[in-house]
Amino acid sequence: MFKKLIAESTGKSPWLFHINAGSCNGCDIELVSVLTPRYDAERLGFKLTGSPRHADIVVVTGPVTQQSLNRVLRSIEQVPDPKCIVTMGSCPQSGNVFRGSYSVAGPLSKYVHVDVDVAGCTPKPEAVIDGLYLATQILAEKRKEMKK
């Protein structure tokens, strides 16, 4: 019964940790707007946490600059399993307008496995919620695989 409760709860209580990897702040503001009364992601259980140790879903914004690369990877490693990595905006996915710059080390998928990409510059809050919801389902599946 206990195992069943855990399996059912895993997808229902996703806590977010947000990493800014050299973002222009546009996506960061849009992510916060998802938690405001207008879109209220908390109704799906989303909660912004302050520490990577509490997180289930890591949201990365920005093109992953040389400066931030190491810190991003270290923060992601600190997240306990099962975890999901979501990139927000076009920057961490492709580099966007910063592609080819000497200071950009991205895209993020070169370094870690990315579960969900939410494209856009910046993505609409509806798209962000959709992407995060997809991540919760992946999270529940990962939990099932972890048990095996």
Added chain:
Amino acid sequence: MDMILNALKYLAYVLIFPGFLFCFLSGLLLCGIDRKLVARMQKRVGPPILQPFYDFFKLCGKETIVPAAANKFMFLMAPLLGLAALVVLQLFIPVFQFNIPAFTEVADVIVILYLLLIPAVSIILGGASTGSPYAGVGLSREMVTVLACELPLVLVLLSVGKVVGASYQGGICFSMTKIVEYQMSHGSLITHAGLIPAAIAFLLVIPGETGNHPFDAAEAETEICEGMLAEYSGAPLGVFKLNHGIKMLTMTSLFVMLFFGGLGSGIESLVALVGLTGTAAHMVSVLLAVLLLFLLCVIVTAVGISLVHAVTARLKIEQIFKYYWTVVSGLALLSLVLVWYGL
């Protein structure tokens, strides 16, 4: 045979009611109701009421990372120490007249006061054992918050004790059972004019004791990564979240028993009116008393925790300390003076 039955009975008290299982269910439920209420007050839809249960079970299924610098034993035992203290504490708080004499008669308000400190100490121990600088900042703030809350709390309990003690042998009465008994015959203490400032002071102490907004400088997640919990993950973190829920239940039920303890006096006659007798009547009246207590706890949470959370921003630590030692202590002291002169 009798001894075994007795032992089983006490085991049931500790593990089921009013011990662990009751604390677990109603503590998390109270937490969920609080989150929903805050959301509705901010015009949000809010999480489902069962959200804290989802959070708890999810955390149980997560990997637990013990930092290399941490003292492993202390790191893992600290949340359990807090949980044990809170469950014991709940045993000492009577449910109107239906208390368990073996627990409520040996322990009085002083014991409750000491036990209330242990969850705070456990979170400080756990945080300190991780060696994280965020935990260092958090635990120094937690100590100040605890210190700030203690003075008004003691003053409130003194004034309540004075009122009840005056009608017994004189002096100050510290027995929780006697405080409730007094209210059964004299009406709830909230109707006592001199104690109204004390009741307001206690209501303001509740969010400080539980570490709720706006007195959560110690666990500020946006500035110091939830302070002492920064390094916790998985099941130990879940237990700390559970402790927070149970502490809300403990503080609100203590408030109800101190100031609204007389509301349960009609339950037995109400049950007798329906025509139940013997064991069945007792069972039904205990059930009604528990439901009434929980309902009152929800109301106190709504007024004392959720409303305060929804309308205020987080205070700085020195503001918290100043607020408690001037405004709240002032109210409690006013009450003590009024009560001392027989008002």
